[in-house]
Amino acid sequence: MPRWPGWIAVAAILSLTLGTLALVAWRAEDSFGLGSGLGPADWAAVRFTLLQATLSAVLSVAAAIPLARALARRAFPGRGLLITLLGAPFILPVIVAVLGLLAVYGRNGFVSQGLSLIGAEPISIYGLTGVVLAHVFFNMPLATRFLLQGWLAIPAERFRLAASLGFSASDTARLLEWPMLRATVPGAALVVFLICTTSFAVALALGGGPAATTVELAIYQAFRLEFDLSRAAFLSLVQVAICTLAAALAFRFAIPAGFGAGLDRTRQRWDAAHWTLRAVDTAAILAATLFLLVPLALVVARGFPALPDLSSATFAAAGRSLWVAAISTALTGITALSLALLIQSLRRGAQLVEGIGYLSIAASPLVIGTGLFIAIFPFASPVALALPVTAVVNTAMSLPFALRALVPALAEAEAAHGRLADSLGLTGWARLRLVLLPRLRRPLGFALGLAAALSMGDLGVIALFADPSEATLPLLLYSQMSAYRMDDAAASGLVLIALSLLAFWIFDRGGRANAHA
Amino acid sequence: MLTLDGCRIVQGDFALTADFAVNAGARVSIIGPSGAGKSTLLAAIAGFLPLAGGRILWTGKDIAVQPPGARPLSIIFQDNNLFPHLTAFQNVALGLKPSLRLAESEAAQVRDALARTGLAGLEDRKPSELSGGQQSRVALARVLLRGRPILLMDEPFAALGPALRAEMLDLVKTLAAETGATLLMVSHDPADAKRLGGQTVVVAEGRAEPPVETGLLFADPPQVLRDYLGD
Secondary structure: OOOOOHHHHHHHHHHHHHHHHHHHHHHHHHHHHHOOOHHHHHHHHHHHHHHHHHHHHHHHHHHHHHHHHHHHHOOOOOHHHHHHHHHHHHHHOHHHHHHHHHHOOOOHHHHHHHHHHHHOOOOOOOOOHHHHHHHHHHHHHHHHHHHHHHHHOHHHHHHHHHHHOOOOOOHHHHHHHHHHHHHHHHHHHHHHHHHHHHHOHHHHHHHHHOOEEEEHHHHHHHOOOOOOOHHHHHHHHHHHHHHHHHHHHHHOOOOOOOOOOOOOOOOOOOOOHHHHHHHHHHHHHHHHHHHHHHHHHHHHHHHHHHHHHOHHHHHHHHHHHHHHHHHHHHHHHHHHHHHHHHHOOOOOHHHHHHHHOOHHHHOOHHHHHHHHHHOOOOOOOOOOOHHHHHHHHHHHHHHHHHHHHHHHHHHHHHHHHHHHHHHHHOHHHHHHHHHHHOOOHHHHHHHHHHHHHHHHHOOOOHHHOOHHHHOOOHHHHHHHHHOHHHHHHHEEEEEEEEHHHHHHHHHHHHHHOOOOO | OOEEEEEEEOOOOEEEEEEEEOOOOOEEEEEEOOOOHHHHHHHHOOOOOOEEEEEEEEOOOOOOOOHHOOEEEEEEEEOOOOOOEEEEEEEHOOOOOOOOOOHHHHHHHHHHHHHHHHOOOOOOOHHHHOOOHHHHHHHHHHHHHHOOOOEEEEOOOOOOHHHHHHHHHHHHHHHHHHHHHHHEEEOOOHHHHHOOOEEOOOEEEEEEOOEHHHHOOOOOOOOHHHHOOOO
């Protein structure tokens, strides 16, 4: 297998992450020269970024613990469906979820209307509350899956032994569950913290103002509203520092594996039969289901009646989104596969190359976007290149997840069939086509589905570059929401959620269908 | 007396019936072909599997309605008898109090149990720092400490070599004789049953037969046992 595609991928990733960073640093020197540094507003953005990420991490994990415990020790109809649903926020467009949360907790939402019926003040979702709420909505399911994995990693024999010794639920908690949580909770919380430090779309839609601006949002504002490229570049460096710090912290702890299979089991538990524990678990499951489903159900319910009034602008935006997602998905597939094959073929330095593939976890899309703007600006109009740039940045964002799925699967395929393939003289393209790709169908389908859905729903770098008349569907949805055209927004939201889920389903399904076990 | 009164255990399309009694203080081996349901029978007595019918009586009281930890028995599994993150002392102390909050007199009891199984001085070791035989002794020390009248063993000491296994069986015999415990041991090895002496229950073809004197059974084995033994 030739290695050059892999090396090209390595070069592309390095220029996208470290290269753009160098450009940004070079541009930011201007502001050092002017001696401006960080103003009070910038410090406020740093503080808010850290505060909301900390709160989001703590609340997500705190809410995840009772839910994961309930899922680990109860078998009930719909359990598998609920666990699948816990994976859904990952491929759900952020802006659609925000739309749903507004329908529940917004000024004219369910909760506020209920409060006004009893004469109470409506709640306000904008600012810290809303940002944290949306982050918990997205990350509590993720944390739950991490912790559930921890619970299911406790061998069934331990619970059997515990039962034979007559452990009560609190004995089990202290001697079995608490040690597991102590090992998994810090990693889960740090992953959520890391994700929330780069949050842009949520802050754009629900934050803003001096009290609720994240650094990512401040970059966007410096760029779009103040046309101050130096300041945007300087803020980008701040953002990179925060991300690097968070990522370094996260990697110090064992990061739980994200997409582990086998969550469909439960442990038989003899200590949890008491009705109060049943009630606690039932409450945790019901509350989580309502918390996750009601906002989405409202998007669907409000979107359907407005569908006939879909404007041609929506169709055009949907077309652009499909185009971006298609390019990004293809790029992700090619890049991830080339990299995985390179990593597999290297005797030394494989870990380093894999590490480079994960670099973009710590990079922020807006920083990459700012760097690309600086790079493109002298030669062409960045606005004209908004869509290709978005596709490329989305590829960088999807790549770590694709690698995570492909690298172990490829190693497994080589371990299982490599010797036979060697003995038959299967090399190069034939080995890839006949031996490896068939074994990689499932993880590849999953990775491509994830890339397609992430790209379809992305609202990040496109906001930085695009002309409003050339918006993708998430950006159009955002502008409809900002203009309080809620019916249009609901219809666009429904189309966007359908396209995202469909994109994921097509690829993931394609990986599974007719796949030989 | 431990009475299995018309017990019926169903798992999918597998069913096992047992209808016999074992005298208090008896030593009973349970042997039979693999997959016949030896471990299933033990799991049902221990409370890990529900009965589809029948009762399990101990001194006239139905214990099948109790949760596993409340039944008047201790069980030693084939493996995983110890928590790997707790010390030998803690693993034994769990038999007294799962809270591990021990009074000094109770800690002395734990040390005494460890000493009786030959583990004095190894209290602070984790299971990974103990040999296979020592791990089995920790489990036995906990059985001693719990002082339950019935001891179930599911292919115990399977990970040990023949000599060590014989040594452990002798230790079990001694401890059972001291405490007067009723012993039920599943084994796939007839040598274990002969070493334990006492009686033997043959499990085959969906039935657990009433116990027979082990010596008599092997002197004139019934057809199912002959098929299993292969002679």
